[in-house]
Amino acid sequence: MTVLSAPTLTPLAPEAQDLLFREARTANTFTAEPVTDAQIHAIYDLVRYGPTGANAQPLRIVLVRSPQARARLLTHVSATNAPKITGAPLVAILAADTRFHDNLPRVFPHNPKARDWYADPAFRESQARFNAAIQIGYLLVGIRAAGLSAGPMGGFDAPAVDRDFFPDGRLRAQLLVNIGRPGPDPHQPRLPRLPPNEVITTV
Template sequence: MSLILDPTAQDLLFREARTANTFTDEPVTDEQVQAIYDLVKYGPTAFNQSPLRIVLVRSTEGRERLVRHMAEGNQAKTSTAPLVALLVADNEFHEELPALLPHFPQAKDAFFSERPVREQAAALNASLQAAYFIIGVRAAGLAAGPMTGYDAAGIEKEFLDGDHKLLMVVNIGKPGEDAWFPRLPRLSYDEVVTTV
């Protein structure tokens, strides 16, 4: 094996990790979410940009507002997950770039002055950050249930403003009874990798 990461950690983060569909009622604390974020915020992005925003849906009222926009197959698990996170791309992320790039202060204006350029950069880099976030949830010993089955416009109108774009909804918690669907196949190395 040519990986340095301990096999147990490999299993936790990848081989044995699955998308959870049921959860126990054990709460997910703010301290856990902060530890997850503090770990994954160092994942690489272009120009060190950090367009990901996370909206935690904890309240009963917030959960009801969210669930009515979820696809029917996602409503029950979103209703019962201990925590639900909306992972969102901030299209005005460039406002933080001068602080994040003190050695390259012109990046804010040089690359991101046009809205379409910012939206494309925000979508790509926030998606990278969302993937890191899911791995961080797994590293915390929790299960993540990322979903895209919802009315995005409805959720955005309910929870966001015009500068923010919903990427995914993620249920988070300890896996419950019958949490996993059967593992589906993945493409093999030879089907994916070519060398030129």
């Protein structure tokens, strides 16, 4: 049996590992440097190859750019998150598309019956949320890969955001994320992470 050396176990260059994982941090403050649509499109173009069930790809990214839209969003977030949104160059609403199954004939064409798997609305929404969450993980890493920082936020009234921004009921807000270059004192102290031996078991 061939024993893999440590560099082979994680062949990604150490500098890239640091950029994506070890040195990457959640940012709480940002500079005023803008984040362009082209940057966001490039990030998504990179991470869209991450796996989802039945290749469903339910994640939808809503860029909140206008002052009016940002003001509306601020009415639905916690007092802790409001200053972060105010100071970020870009905030996005990450949502799950509950009508993702309409795209299955195009993105899962080898099984014409795949759309019928999601006839039940409750099951379809649960799968939309689950697979969008997978895509969100890839998106956060993609933001880091672009040399930017992400500030994901869960402290918001999701049903209120849905009513305000998605009145047709199709999308479900999952997460808010600030995106940009880190500003002054952007990071809190690094919190402990569980070691592999406490997480990984073999059966």
